[in-house]
Amino acid sequence: MWQVLYERQGPIRKRALHAQIAARLEARFEARPAEHLVAELVDQFHAAQDWVKSLDYIRIALRTAAARFANRDSLVMLDRAKEIAAHLSQPERTFAEMEILERRAGTYSANHDAAAEECYEQVIALARRLGAVESEVRSLLGLAYAASWENPQRSLAILEEALDSSRRLEDSVNRKTAQLVIYVRQIWAGGWDRQKARDCELLLGEMKRQSGDEGSPLALINFSMICMVSSRYRMAHDTFKAGYAALFQSRDYLTSSYLNRAVWMYHVGVPWSCIFLGEFGRAQAEFEAGIGILSRNNDQAALSAFNTYSSLMFFFARDYRRAFALSSPVARGIISPGQHDQAPAPKVLPVAGRIALIFSGLSAIALGDLEQGLMFLTAAERRMTDKQAYLDWYWRPALQLGWVELKLAKGDLAAAREAAGKFIHLAEETDERTWQGLAWDSMARTRLRSADIAGAETALLQALSACEGFEAPLAKWTIHETAAAIYKGSGDTDKADAHAGEAIRIGKELAARLSATGEVRH
Numbered sequence: 001m002w003q004v005l006y007e008r009q010g011p012i013r014k015r016a017l018h019a020q021i022a023a024r025l026e027a028r029f030e031a032r033p034a035e036h037l038v039a040e041l042v043d044q045f046h047a048a049q050d051w052v053k054s055l056d057y058i059r060i061a062l063r064t065a066a067a068r069f070a071n072r073d074s075l076v077m078l079d080r081a082k083e084i085a086a087h088l089s090q091p092e093r094t095f096a097e098m099e100i101l102e103r104r105a106g107t108y109s110a111n112h113d114a115a116a117e118e119c120y121e122q123v124i125a126l127a128r129r130l131g132a133v134e135s136e137v138r139s140l141l142g143l144a145y146a147a148s149w150e151n152p153q154r155s156l157a158i159l160e161e162a163l164d165s166s167r168r169l170e171d172s173v174n175r176k177t178a179q180l181v182i183y184v185r186q187i188w189a190g191g192w193d194r195q196k197a198r199d200c201e202l203l204l205g206e207m208k209r210q211s212g213d214e215g216s217p218l219a220l221i222n223f224s225m226i227c228m229v230s231s232r233y234r235m236a237h238d239t240f241k242a243g244y245a246a247l248f249q250s251r252d253y254l255t256s257s258y259l260n261r262a263v264w265m266y267h268v269g270v271p272w273s274c275i276f277l278g279e280f281g282r283a284q285a286e287f288e289a290g291i292g293i294l295s296r297n298n299d300q301a302a303l304s305a306f307n308t309y310s311s312l313m314f315f316f317a318r319d320y321r322r323a324f325a326l327s328s329p330v331a332r333g334i335i336s337p338g339q340h341d342q343a344p345a346p347k348v349l350p351v352a353g354r355i356a357l358i359f360s361g362l363s364a365i366a367l368g369d370l371e372q373g374l375m376f377l378t379a380a381e382r383r384m385t386d387k388q389a390y391l392d393w394y395w396r397p398a399l400q401l402g403w404v405e406l407k408l409a410k411g412d413l414a415a416a417r418e419a420a421g422k423f424i425h426l427a428e429e430t431d432e433r434t435w436q437g438l439a440w441d442s443m444a445r446t447r448l449r450s451a452d453i454a455g456a457e458t459a460l461l462q463a464l465s466a467c468e469g470f471e472a473p474l475a476k477w478t479i480h481e482t483a484a485a486i487y488k489g490s491g492d493t494d495k496a497d498a499h500a501g502e503a504i505r506i507g508k509e510l511a512a513r514l515s516a517t518g519e520v521r522h
Contacts, residue, residue, distance in 0.1 A: 018047035026053075035064055042080075051087045055096060058084070062103065063248070066110070066259045069267075069290075070297050074107045074260075091130075098126050102139055109146050110260035112301065112349055116146040133168045137178050138258065140165060144185055145261065148390040149349050152189035155390070159186050176203045177216040184222045187229075191393040192430045197226050217247035221262050224269055228276075229394055231433035231470050237273035240266055268309060275313045276434055278473035278506075281514045283313050304330050305352040311359050315366075316474045317510070317520050324363035328376075330356035335379050350389035354380055358395060361402045370409055377402045397426045397435040404442040408449065416446045436466035437475030444482050448489060456486045477506040 022044035029037045038061045045054035058081045065074045078100055085096035105119035120143035127136035140162035148155035163182050169175040180203045183196040204223050207215040220243030227236035244266045247259070267290040274283035287310040294303045311327035314320075334353050348356070361376030380399050384392050400423040407416035420443040427439040440463035447456035463479045483499035514521035 015048050018044050019050065022048050022050065022053070038064070046084060049087070051084050052092075054084050055081060063259060066263050067248070068297065069110075069263070069293050069299055069302060071107050071111045071260070071299070072297070075104065078104050078107065094126075094130065095132070098123060098130065098132065098135060101126070102135055102142075105139065105142055106258070106260045109142055110264060111299075112149065112347075114146075117143060120146065133165065133170075134174060137162055137165050137169060141178070141181055141185065142261075144189075148185070148189045150387070150389070152388050152390050155189045156186060159189070173207055173211060173216055176207050177219045179203060180219045181222045184225055187226070189390045192229070194431065197230060197431070200226050217243045217250060218258050218262060219243075220246065221265055221269075224273075225265065228269060228273055230431040231276075231472060233273045233276045233471055237270060237277065240269045240273065268306075271313070272309065275316060276474060277471055278316075278477075278510045279513050280313055280317050280510060280520065284310070284514070284520075287313070301347055305348045308348065308352045308356045308359075311363075312355070314520065315359050315363055317514075318366075319520050320363040320366040322520070323359055324367065327356045327360045327363065331360040331376055331379070334383075335375070350383070350387075351391045351395070354384065354389065354392065354395050354399075357383070358399050358402060362398070362405065365402065365405045365409055368409075370406060373402070373406055373409075377406065394430065394432070397423060397430070397432070397439060400426055401435075401438060401442060404446065408446065413446060413450050417443070417450070420446045433467050433470045434472045434475045437463050437472055437479055439463075440466055441475065441479045441482050444479075444486065448482070448486055451489075453486065453490050457490070460486055473506055473510065477503060477510065480506065 022041060025037055025041050025044060028034075029041060038057050041057040042054050042061065045051075045057065058077055061077055062074055065071070065077065081100050081103075082097065085093055085100060087093075088096055101119060102123045105116050105123060108116035108119055120139045123139040124136055124143065127133070127139060140158055144155045144158040144162060147158055159182050163179065166175055166178040166182065169178060180200050183193075183200050183203075187193050187196055200223055204215050204219055207219060220239050224236045224239040224243060227233070227239060244262070247262055267286070271283040271286035271290075274280070274286060287306060291303060291306050291310075294306060307326045308330050311323045314323035314326065330348055330353065334357060357376050357380035361373045361380065364370075364376060365373035377399065380402075383389075384396065384399065400419060403419040404416055404423055407413075407419050420439070423439040423442055424436075427435040430436075440459050444456045444459035444463060447453075447459055460479070460483050463475070463482070467475050467479065480499045480503035484496050484503060487493070487496035487499060511521045
């Protein structure tokens, strides 16, 4: 009956009724935002032919979808947004279509879909024609990120182009944010650069003074990554949290194509920082939350990446079987696609593939399977040599740790010393104190195995110095165990006992941060 009455209304009357319903729903939404109202608001404003309002609520729906990694839903919404935008008058229609295309590129990028590059290139061309500098810079950054998956050198060239374009941004906060992001991406693709890292810190400080708050959410999230790879793990964790909260409290998210990337960085970066802080329980909870979201969306490639990242936690917690179980499916899929599973393993980005190969190798060696360890480490070495990928510079020290452990396990002490020397060199090219501490520790253990107590103690002191003043419990745990063995070998029982006690204290502290009933804690 209601449908019959509705159909009898004229088009003007129908639009007016839908506008009234939309206004009431909007008042309810503004008083108490509720996700279930958003789709209804899109529909009601659409029926009322209020195209601008309808697009506004699609933007809100896109924010929710991004937070849930629901990229397929985002693409469906963007199709709807394109249809709505077609009703706008010029020039609003052209700018709305450019925004939709930019968001589509961002969604492809979040899916690690190669279609992102072509989409970003289209936005860049359109933005330049319209003089839309902000869209141009954002899309150049997006294009640089997509290019970095397989071609870091091309990514660096695009970043230089983005830096040049960013100078035309009128808003100083936007300009500084863009420049900070560019410097972070240059480090990601090109290697650790202390000056660029310092420039990022200076830019963030300027933005905070200028705006009177924490600074741009995007700047915070990107600066967190600088902290993460320079052993400021606590600052990285807190800045990730602050940036993410600011991102969703600000209305900037309604038009930001950075959102999908920022959500991914947050969900990877927070547990990563927890791992290196030794807060395994929090890391596990964060990973499980992300994996739960991805499972509901059936995003197998992202799930594989998350499992790979979580293997680090189990490796450093010395649960090598679990670490191997999580990393090896991706590693095997890279080495022999389609041969170890009924279906090919989901494709992951090169950086996740590197981590899978390296930590599968390290875990296999720790479990005594040297043949498999050699296979995985060789595959990682070959790929990092044949074709550079972003963050290779960060993960090469971890690969080198694998070669030290393999040579020590085989009893080839001369080769182990050589590998430890290279490990030290690679680690000291970064500001990553965990890798530096573990590198010098590997040399100390190698010297100890060679009965070179003096050389072992010299390397040990370097290991302790590398971690001094930093929260680096993963390295310190191992270093104090090595110290106890060295001083036991030299007959200094007091020092041996002191270092053994410190190693036990750190181990208990790490365990205390885990679930009381969990296998990892045991």
